[in-house]
Amino acid sequence: MTLGMKKNEVPQDKSNLESANFKELCYAVDENGEYTTELSTGWSPKTIALNNAIEALNERISASKQRVIDLKVSPLEYYMELHKMDLPILASYVGIWKWRVKRHFRPAVFKSLNNKTLQKYADVFDITIEELQRTDL
Amino acid sequence: MEIDFKHKQAAHCENGVVANLMTYNGFTVSEPMVFGIGSGLLFTYIPFLKVNHAPVVSYRAMPGIIFTRFATRVGIKIKREKFRNVQTAKARLDENLQRNNPVGLQVGVYNLPYFPDEYRFHFNAHNMVVYGKKDGLYLISDPVMETVTSLTEKELEKVRFAKGAFAPKGHIYYPTSFPEQLQLEKAIIRGIKHTCRDMLAPVPVVGVKGIRKIAQLIRKWPKSKGVKIANHYLGQIVRMQEEIGTGGGGFRYIYAAFLQEAGKLLNNNQLLELSKEMTLIGDQWRDFAVEASRIYKNRSNSVAVDQYDHVATLLEDIANKEEVFFKKLKKAI
Numbered sequence: 001m002t003l004g005m006k007k008n009e010v011p012q013d014k015s016n017l018e019s020a021n022f023k024e025l026c027y028a029v030d031e032n033g034e035y036t037t038e039l040s041t042g043w044s045p046k047t048i049a050l051n052n053a054i055e056a057l058n059e060r061i062s063a064s065k066q067r068v069i070d071l072k073v074s075p076l077e078y079y080m081e082l083h084k085m086d087l088p089i090l091a092s093y094v095g096i097w098k099w100r101v102k103r104h105f106r107p108a109v110f111k112s113l114n115n116k117t118l119q120k121y122a123d124v125f126d127i128t129i130e131e132l133q134r135t136d137l
Numbered sequence: 138m139e140i141d142f143k144h145k146q147a148a149h150c151e152n153g154v155v156a157n158l159m160t161y162n163g164f165t166v167s168e169p170m171v172f173g174i175g176s177g178l179l180f181t182y183i184p185f186l187k188v189n190h191a192p193v194v195s196y197r198a199m200p201g202i203i204f205t206r207f208a209t210r211v212g213i214k215i216k217r218e219k220f221r222n223v224q225t226a227k228a229r230l231d232e233n234l235q236r237n238n239p240v241g242l243q244v245g246v247y248n249l250p251y252f253p254d255e256y257r258f259h260f261n262a263h264n265m266v267v268y269g270k271k272d273g274l275y276l277i278s279d280p281v282m283e284t285v286t287s288l289t290e291k292e293l294e295k296v297r298f299a300k301g302a303f304a305p306k307g308h309i310y311y312p313t314s315f316p317e318q319l320q321l322e323k324a325i326i327r328g329i330k331h332t333c334r335d336m337l338a339p340v341p342v343v344g345v346k347g348i349r350k351i352a353q354l355i356r357k358w359p360k361s362k363g364v365k366i367a368n369h370y371l372g373q374i375v376r377m378q379e380e381i382g383t384g385g386g387g388f389r390y391i392y393a394a395f396l397q398e399a400g401k402l403l404n405n406n407q408l409l410e411l412s413k414e415m416t417l418i419g420d421q422w423r424d425f426a427v428e429a430s431r432i433y434k435n436r437s438n439s440v441a442v443d444q445y446d447h448v449a450t451l452l453e454d455i456a457n458k459e460e461v462f463f464k465k466l467k468k469a470i
Contacts, residue, residue: 005385005420016255023283024381025148027169027390029416035169035394037148037384039283045430046379049372052433053189054255056369060190084247085301086190089259092300 005029007038015042016050057084065137074110075132076101079125093124142239142268144278144285148384148391149197150264152177153280154241155204157266158312161239164319173395174210174321174328175203178388179335182342182350188302189258191373194351196387198335200262200303201243204310206331210324212316219306223294226307230267230275233311239268239278243308245299251279251286256381261303267293281381325399326470332392333467336459345460352452359445367445368433375426375433386419393419396466407469411462418458425451 007028017023023039030036064078080090091098096117103109104117118129125132142161147153152168152175159166172178176198183193197203208215220226233240245261246252269276274287288296297307336344351374358367378387393415400408428448 005390005416005423010385016253022253024281025146025384027148027384027394033413035390035397035412039146043379045426046375048430048434049375050255050380052369052372053376056190084189084258086187089301092304 006031007036010038010040011043012040013042013044013047015044015047017042057081068135068137071107071135073105074107075135075137076110076121077105078137079121079127079132083125090124094120096120138234138237139269139271139276140234140237140239142266142278144266145280146283147280149177149382149388150280151200151203151262152391154264154266155207157278157280158239158241162312162315164315166319166321167394167398169391169395170321170325170398171207172203172388172391173332173399174324175205175207176328176331176335177203178332178392180344180347180387182347182354184342189373191370192354194347194374194377196378196383204241206328207324208312210327211319211321213312214314215310216313217308217310219308221306223298223307226297226309227290227294229309231270233309234267234270238311239266240309240311241266242297243305243310244293244296245301245305246296247299248292248295249279250288250292251282259299259301261299261301261305263296322403325403329399329466329470333463336463337467345456345463348452348456348459352449352456355445355449355452359442371429371445371448372433375429378422379426386422389415389419389422403470405469407465411466411469414462414465418455418462421451421455421458425455 005026005028007030010026010028018041023041025037026040027035028038061078061081064073064081067073068075068078080086085093087098087101091101094101104113115129118132122129122132143157145153145157145160147156147168149168149172152171155171156166156168159171179196179198181195183195186193204215218229220229230240242265243261244263244265245259246263247257247259249257249263265280266278267275268278274289275293277286277288279286297305299305338344338346340346342350355371358370362370379385384391393412396408396412396415400406400412425448428451432444432448
């Protein structure tokens with residue numbers, strides 16, 4: 001009976017790690033059944049999962065972009081998606097209650113925000129207030 | 138200043154930081170030993186919480202707790218500090234480096250410049266060691282990286298004060314006192330007992346029961362959520378199980394390595410046998426990942442429901458095996 005993942009069976013599939021010249025450490029057994037470690041360049045089942053997650057994220061970003069262009073939401077929502085955030089994360093970064101951030105997604109409310117609040121958002125997204133206010137993304 | 142610190146790559150960041158800090162202080166301990174004594178192995182489904190718009194399962198104990206348990210069990214003391222103020226956090230770090238004391242830091246991953254873009258998510262429980270400062274750059278030993286690296290003051294401040302769930306708040310930690318000799322034997326037994334208790338816990342979302350719960354959900358998702366979302370959820374489970382840090386098979390291989398090392402140390406042949414068994418269970422987790430990826434690799438909306446039933450059955454089989462396994466392990470020590 002073959003037992004466990006052998007050192008020479010540690011998957012070396014193409015993955016997103018390659019671009020950063022990055023290898024991860026895996027545990028595997030050698031020919032005597034002794035545990036040892038081996039570097040792996042990646043494994044397809046998880047590369048597919050990661051790529052799907054990124055694709056789903058990009059879909060969210062472009063859907064949000066369209067909503068901004070259609071003036072249905074404020075650009076805040078788009079930048080939140082662009083930075084892979086969700087509402088609790090964004091609220092925590094700007095230090096504003098979640099329900100208030102959610103209100104700021106409404107274009108009319110967003111327009112009435114003062115510079116101090118806008119600056120908070122702009123700082124988190126690392127852009128200027130002018131950039132933040134543009135709806136022609 | 139630069140402290141003479143030996144960087145050794147690990148599978149998981151927390152174990153790696155602990156193992157490397159221990160080595161620096163003259164005690165050689167392996168990553169699996171830290172993981173096993175700290176009772177790192179677990180399975181939990183966290184209901185009501187969503188990360189990346191998908192349910193959360195975890196294959197390991199809560200961030201930070203592995204080191205805390207390891208320290209208590211082998212008799213070392215750790216100092217931990219969190220900060221409200223960015224300047225104080227920096228000052229405390231610099232003081233320690235000034236004293237030639239390498240420290241562990243909890244950081245967020247999203248703004249780590251040396252991570253591949255695709256891996257930069259808002260995950261705040263990453264760990265690294267800072268072992269010096271040179272020309273305004275902090276010298277960084279990140280255990281999941283092959284080699285050491287560096288960060289500017291601004292970059293380090295950003296990751297130390299990342300926001301969101303598990304916000305690190307500048308969290309800094311390091312061992313402060315050590316026993317004359319590490320008493321691994323007793324610590325190993327305590328670690329194993331704890332893991333058995335966790336995995337057999339009578340809680341519906343934890344351990345073996347948690348695995349069964351997830352299997353049940355997987356059967357439901359295609360009907361209740363639709364194929365697209367079901368596949369997104371399934372992909373997330375596999376990522377939690379296999380992404381950087383688990384050493385493969387949702388930490389099961391690391392745990393098998395620990396049992397092997399422990400078996401030799403305690404002269405306990407049963408542990409050696411159980412190590413082999415755990416390896417086989419790790420293989421089953423890998424099989425589950427392969428089968429799950431067959432489902433989510435085509436993103437069309439037409440996946441036969443019986444495919445979800447199939448992977449759910451694989452999980453239930455794993456749950457049964459692990460239940461038997463941890464009962465045996467409990468008796469073996």
